[in-house]
Amino acid sequence: MDEYRQMMKFLIRRLLVAIPTMFCIVLLVFSLVHATPGNPFQGEKALSPEVMKQLLHQYRLDLPVWQQFYLYIVDLLHGNFGPSYKFIGQSINGLIFPDYMGGFWVTMRLAIYAMIFTVPLGILFGCYAGLYRNTWFDRLVVMLNMFFSAVPTIVTGPLAVFLFAVILHLLPASGWGDGDFKHLFLPVTILTLAYMPTVAFVTRGSIIDVLNSNFIRTARAKGLPTRAIIFKHAIRPTLIPVVSLLGPMFAGVLVGAIVTEQVFALPGLGILTTNGATNRDYNLVLGITIFGSFLTIAFNFFVDILYFFLDPKIKQ
Amino acid sequence: MPILEVKNLNVSFKTIDGVVQAVNNVSFNVEHGEVLGIVGESGSGKSQSVLAIMGLLASNATVTGSIKFLGQELVGVNTKALNKVRGNKLSIIFQDPMTSLNPYLTIKSQMTEVLMLHKGMSKHDAVIESIRMLDFVGIPEAKERIGLYPHEFSGGMRQRVMIAMALLCRPELLIADEPTTALDVTVQAQILKILRDLQTEFKMSIILITHDMGVVANACDRVNVMYAGQLMESGSLDNIFYEPQHPYTQALLASIPSLEHEVERLATIPGEPPNLLALPDGCVFQGRCHKVHQECKGGDVVVQDFGAGRFMKCNLMQNLTNGINQGITSNVVVN
Numbered sequence: 001m002d003e004y005r006q007m008m009k010f011l012i013r014r015l016l017v018a019i020p021t022m023f024c025i026v027l028l029v030f031s032l033v034h035a036t037p038g039n040p041f042q043g044e045k046a047l048s049p050e051v052m053k054q055l056l057h058q059y060r061l062d063l064p065v066w067q068q069f070y071l072y073i074v075d076l077l078h079g080n081f082g083p084s085y086k087f088i089g090q091s092i093n094g095l096i097f098p099d100y101m102g103g104f105w106v107t108m109r110l111a112i113y114a115m116i117f118t119v120p121l122g123i124l125f126g127c128y129a130g131l132y133r134n135t136w137f138d139r140l141v142v143m144l145n146m147f148f149s150a151v152p153t154i155v156t157g158p159l160a161v162f163l164f165a166v167i168l169h170l171l172p173a174s175g176w177g178d179g180d181f182k183h184l185f186l187p188v189t190i191l192t193l194a195y196m197p198t199v200a201f202v203t204r205g206s207i208i209d210v211l212n213s214n215f216i217r218t219a220r221a222k223g224l225p226t227r228a229i230i231f232k233h234a235i236r237p238t239l240i241p242v243v244s245l246l247g248p249m250f251a252g253v254l255v256g257a258i259v260t261e262q263v264f265a266l267p268g269l270g271i272l273t274t275n276g277a278t279n280r281d282y283n284l285v286l287g288i289t290i291f292g293s294f295l296t297i298a299f300n301f302f303v304d305i306l307y308f309f310l311d312p313k314i315k316q
Numbered sequence: 317m318p319i320l321e322v323k324n325l326n327v328s329f330k331t332i333d334g335v336v337q338a339v340n341n342v343s344f345n346v347e348h349g350e351v352l353g354i355v356g357e358s359g360s361g362k363s364q365s366v367l368a369i370m371g372l373l374a375s376n377a378t379v380t381g382s383i384k385f386l387g388q389e390l391v392g393v394n395t396k397a398l399n400k401v402r403g404n405k406l407s408i409i410f411q412d413p414m415t416s417l418n419p420y421l422t423i424k425s426q427m428t429e430v431l432m433l434h435k436g437m438s439k440h441d442a443v444i445e446s447i448r449m450l451d452f453v454g455i456p457e458a459k460e461r462i463g464l465y466p467h468e469f470s471g472g473m474r475q476r477v478m479i480a481m482a483l484l485c486r487p488e489l490l491i492a493d494e495p496t497t498a499l500d501v502t503v504q505a506q507i508l509k510i511l512r513d514l515q516t517e518f519k520m521s522i523i524l525i526t527h528d529m530g531v532v533a534n535a536c537d538r539v540n541v542m543y544a545g546q547l548m549e550s551g552s553l554d555n556i557f558y559e560p561q562h563p564y565t566q567a568l569l570a571s572i573p574s575l576e577h578e579v580e581r582l583a584t585i586p587g588e589p590p591n592l593l594a595l596p597d598g599c600v601f602q603g604r605c606h607k608v609h610q611e612c613k614g615g616d617v618v619v620q621d622f623g624a625g626r627f628m629k630c631n632l633m634q635n636l637t638n639g640i641n642q643g644i645t646s647n648v649v650v651n
């Protein structure tokens with residue numbers, strides 16, 4: 001009961017921070033997008049002044065900016081990202097969350113698959129490397145981390161395509177297919193390889209620190225078998241820095257997924273974002289950015305809750 | 317038979333700068349029911365010698381010699397065999413109670429696991445026994461507080477928890493490595509009293525490591541004086557306090573602040589201990605000894621055995637049997 005109340009207090013405190021943060025992000029992105037010179041309808045083809053006026057009116061773009069902002073916020077609160085300026089008659093919601101396999105569904109699948117491999121494998125390899133320090137496996141983990149921190153997916157992706165698709169003809173070079181193993185294997189692997197070494201490296205450092213700590217010495221002094229020392233005494237403190245890494249990392253994986261989608265020509269948010277930016281589809285860029293920020297904040301919130309359960313000191 | 321027999325114990329650490337000789341050819345016994353004090357300056361190898369006994373040395377350590385606990389050799393034995401002994405018949409409490417308990421587990425979970433492991437108790441019985449032990453070391457409302465996390469206790473209370481945890485299996489030998497150094501003075505006295513009470517209650521032996529000669533005087537039956545990894549002098553409390561033979565012991569005693577006349581400056585021993593990476597030939601104390609002479613600067617140092625477990629490592633000849641030596645005036649009765 002007491003625990004429950006503490007938990008609620010903790011959550012409410014976090015929410016009170018999250019809401020203004022979200023508001024600031026919306027304000028910032030909105031201002032940036034609306035500060036770009038010109039308007040969405042100034043394309044290659046010049047439109048007649050009447051048509052232009054008509055369009056601006058139809059999309060509320062002739063109102064003062066603060067009023068546009070107010071209306072946009074009201075829409076957002078209703079879960080509505082507004083209409084697209086380029087795909088006439090379509091809403092941004094419909095573009096980000098389409099009825100078919102595309103947009104966010106593609107990106108999310110990619111990110112989730114990547115996380116499913118990244119987190120457990122990263123933790124496992126990291127623990128193993130930390131427990132067996134200075135073995136070849138440990139050195140490999142450290143080296144891979146350096147390599148994949150230095151070489152971004154925009155490089156590893158095309159290299160992998162070149163090797164596995166063009167030379168070896170093992171896998172298709174691009175496309176979603178029907179979301180099958182063959183089509184997803186390369187993008188998910190590339191994404192996993194980009195982030196897993198970091199998880200492994202952080203886990204490794206963390207477990208090394210923990211195993212050198214005084215309370216592990218106490219556990220050994222008590223005669224506990226190694227198994228109990230690791231799983232009962234060491235794993236929780238080891239995971240704390242790893243968990244705090246996961247919030248930002250999930251955001252990173254989403255962004256990474258967007259890049260990876262471009263490399264493999266997958267119909268996800270990546271393509272939408274590029275389209276939005278090049279076509280001045282304000283609402284599309286706004287929508288994707290705000291939705292991404294929302295996910296990041298939500299994920300950090302979720303991580304905070306995890307933290308709450310991992311670290312008894314936070315409960316105070 | 318002694319509870320613990322340490323013979324020619326050496327502990328060295330491989331480091332990038334070379335080999336650190338932390339404990340050098342140390343031999344001593346702990347008898348049943350006695351409190352052995354180990355004193356010496358910081359870095360003299362007190363902790364490393366007891367960590368060697370517990371098998372808790374850092375991974376870059378090499379141990380040679382023999383450590384027999386209840387007749388069983390502990391040097392070179394595998395972890396599994398060691399785990400049967402430690403936490404069970406052989407326990408340790410550490411200097412820093414703030415970091416020695418696992419902050420992520422409740423006291424209950426950390427205590428009961430010892431009993432369930434070594435005594436095969438059920439969780440339920442283990443909880444009851446743990447609460448009893450917490451009561452014993454003076455934790456108020458032990459029944460409620462056993463469910464708390466370490467950070468919810470003060471430093472002194474945590475050290476009590478550590479003591480209770482170490483005593484759960486009624487060890488034959490308890491090692492206390494500066495158990496009060498991190499605590500404030502009033503709490504120090506309470507902890508020492510608990511240790512003394514427990515020692516009489518459980519009739520166990522204790523090795524008590526400390527910097528504090530006052531603590532030694534209060535708690536110990538016998539004293540080992542260590543310097544630069546070596547055992548310089550060993551004897552009964554009275555031997556060491558009233559008739560110190562070794563110049564180092566004498567210097568250490570001179571550095572005790574006395575309560576009667578408030579001293580402004582502690583008499584410290586001038587100079588620095590030698591570098592453990594490159595120990596000098598001859599006596600390790602030569603650089604700071606005011607009685608140093610030529611033969612101290614090379615060759616083996618004489619170990620003078622005065623009988624009754626009293627000995628020192630010093631070239632300065634003390635003829636205790638005839639009572640004629642400059643260090644002591646009277647009341648020396650040996651053998």
Ligand SMILES: Nc1ncnc2c1ncn2[C@@H]1O[C@H](COP(=O)(O)OP(=O)(O)OP(=O)(O)O)[C@@H](O)[C@H]1O
Nearest residue numbers: 329331336338357358359360361362363364365374
């Ligand atoms: N893992 C290690 N690697 C190298 N040297 C070490 C290691 N552990 C301890 N030492 C060295 O061993 C020497 C003896 O250390 P020890 O901890 O026994 O001192 P101590 O007498 O307990 O001192 P204190 O009173 O400060 O606790 C020190 O000089 C220390 O630097």
Ligand SMILES: [Mg+2]
Nearest residue numbers: 362363364493
């Ligand atoms: Mg020490």
